[in-house]
Amino acid sequence: MIIAVLGLGEAGHLIATDLAAAGATVRGFDPRVTPPPGVIAASGDADACRGASVVLSVNSAADALDALRAALPACSPGTIWADLNTATPQSKALLGTEGAGAVDVVDVALMSPVPGKGLRTPMTVAGPAAPRFAEILGGLGADVTVLDGPVGTAATRKLLRSVFYKGLAAAVVEALTAARATGLEEWLRGNIAAELTKADAATLDRLVEGSSKHAVRRREEMAAATELLTDLGVTPRIAPAARDLLDELAGNA
Structure with missing residues (x-):
């Protein structure tokens, strides 16, 4: 062979x-x-x-x-x-x-x-x-x-999974960068670790359903988060993307 x-x-x-x-x-x-x-x-x-x-x-x-x-x-x-x-x-x-x-x-x-x-x-x-x-x-x-399925079927699954995993990683990095600028990195690390540890199958439903149900309130929350990052000198990328998605969900409600 x-x-x-x-x-x-x-x-x-x-x-x-x-x-x-x-x-x-x-x-x-x-x-x-x-x-x-x-x-x-x-x-x-x-x-x-x-x-x-x-x-x-x-x-x-x-x-x-x-x-x-x-x-x-x-x-x-x-x-x-x-x-x-x-x-x-x-x-x-x-x-x-x-x-x-x-x-x-x-x-x-x-x-x-x-x-x-x-x-x-x-x-x-x-x-x-x-x-x-x-x-x-x-x-x-x-x-x-x-x-x-044909060639390309595996790639589709891989990239769909990547949207979540790499997107999650990017959100964590952006949040910790901002927390570091305020002296709160250790606190936020602990908070994120606790949330990830207690996540279960129901967490997915809460994330999806909550984003639509509370889109207006969460849009304003992420708009404020975007302003905070800007004020801290951290270039906001994930926060405004979340704001814009929630804005779209609010418009479809």
Whole structure:
């Protein structure tokens, strides 16, 4: 079993290392990073993919299409081209179109941070060749969930989840930055931690229903919060976005 890994940054490095430890022959290429021990260094994308049954593209969404085009001449028919980059469903579908007839493109979404998990990072996968990808990678220790649907289906789920998780992180960072400016960071950290700890399934319903039910009052609250951040010299981004969304909800009430 030869597996090519294109892109040996943090995620690619850890996954490639685990694949080699699991017994696969791993060939890696990254123009900026030396392959980790156990991974055979390749001279380019095409060189890494020559003879590979599976290619893991973990470079970046911006480089994914160029990497595919560069490697296609070296790929055998039936090669699984698994794109692990975070990209739009349309970008994933374009890879499927570009590789049609030459490789079998699989849309792979990494559903949690790779450090600490490596190959066992939960993956959701989609596309006609997804079951075959799951069988191969699962046999090497990967945690793979196959989704029904075309290439792009996994990316859709990943990005919808990202709106919440990255949006939450941005809100926390903005709030703590403002709290630091008032000497209240420790208090707010404790308050946020307590709220996250006691959250349960009902919390989601309260957030959604409360935003609509109390949109007018909350809009004014977030307008005041936006003013506070401005007065503190903290550029408000999340607070005015929340204000504007609540304003829209108030108009639809």
